[in-house]
Amino acid sequence: MMISAINKYYYPSFTSLNREVKDADGNIKHRNNTCLFRSDMNWSALNGYIKYRFSQDKKVNIYDYACSDGSEAYSLALKLNDEFGEKDAKRFFPIIAKDYDEFTIDKAKSGKIALNAEDVQMLDFELNDYKKYIDIPYVSNPIIMVMGHVNPKFKDNVQFETADIMQDCSNIPKNGTNLILCRNFWPYLPSDEDRIKLAEQLYNSTDCKLSVVIGGFDKTDSNADNALRRAGFRESKHLPCIYEKAPFSDYDKVLETPQLAAIRYMTEDLKSYGY
Numbered sequence: 001m002m003i004s005a006i007n008k009y010y011y012p013s014f015t016s017l018n019r020e021v022k023d024a025d026g027n028i029k030h031r032n033n034t035c036l037f038r039s040d041m042n043w044s045a046l047n048g049y050i051k052y053r054f055s056q057d058k059k060v061n062i063y064d065y066a067c068s069d070g071s072e073a074y075s076l077a078l079k080l081n082d083e084f085g086e087k088d089a090k091r092f093f094p095i096i097a098k099d100y101d102e103f104t105i106d107k108a109k110s111g112k113i114a115l116n117a118e119d120v121q122m123l124d125f126e127l128n129d130y131k132k133y134i135d136i137p138y139v140s141n142p143i144i145m146v147m148g149h150v151n152p153k154f155k156d157n158v159q160f161e162t163a164d165i166m167q168d169c170s171n172i173p174k175n176g177t178n179l180i181l182c183r184n185f186w187p188y189l190p191s192d193e194d195r196i197k198l199a200e201q202l203y204n205s206t207d208c209k210l211s212v213v214i215g216g217f218d219k220t221d222s223n224a225d226n227a228l229r230r231a232g233f234r235e236s237k238h239l240p241c242i243y244e245k246a247p248f249s250d251y252d253k254v255l256e257t258p259q260l261a262a263i264r265y266m267t268e269d270l271k272s273y274g275y
Helices: 043-053 071-092 102-109 117-126 165-171 192-203 216-221 224-231 251-255 258-272
Strands: 017-022 028-034 061-065 095-099 112-115 146-150 158-162 178-182 210-213 242-245
Touching (some): 043 071, 043 210, 071 117, 095 102, 112 117, 165 192, 192 210, 216 224
Parallel strands (some): 061 095
Antiparallel strands (some): 112 146, 210 242
């Protein structure tokens, strides 16, 4: 069973923050296109993976690089609270969310997120009771933007800092169990050499269990996936965009249907005969 990386029910509005940053010569440095529960990620599938991969870990360090206005970090924090319950979810907090753009970090620290009616639909789809987590004024017109406020009780689940991932990997706990989200910015890195360097830095950031999550944009518009595999990561077969450093999980086999298992065994047999 292949779990799609794309949530097929709703599509991103990118309304929370839509911003283009250019250098002095007018070249695009990066774009901030983000919203809560951005739909290039199947958030329920990611939660299931986290639940299985880190079931025995008392503390899991979660990092979210290029976090923009905090929409992604808050999405994961709220989803973890919703899935695990507030008490059990504490082992994942605080999520450390970083971005080199001071403007977006200041915005993220406010706990305010712009939404429209489509974004509210997404919240209702992803969470059992989104009103528990975010205070949102009534949205009557689907094109009107409103400002949602993350409940202070859950706002502290995310800690925001200004940092550039290319200089920050050394700050990731060497002896900690880590989940690192570094999504949808790899194409903005200057060169393939930089992407390879980052993949190697991520791989060497810890001696313990490590999973890295990238975005669909990273795979279609850069060689991020190849760089991660070259560094030593293994891509999940059934959860696209998740890469593991050994010790690997067997979550792929948990998701595997009998039909897929039969194909895998047949393929392994053919390989053993030199095909």
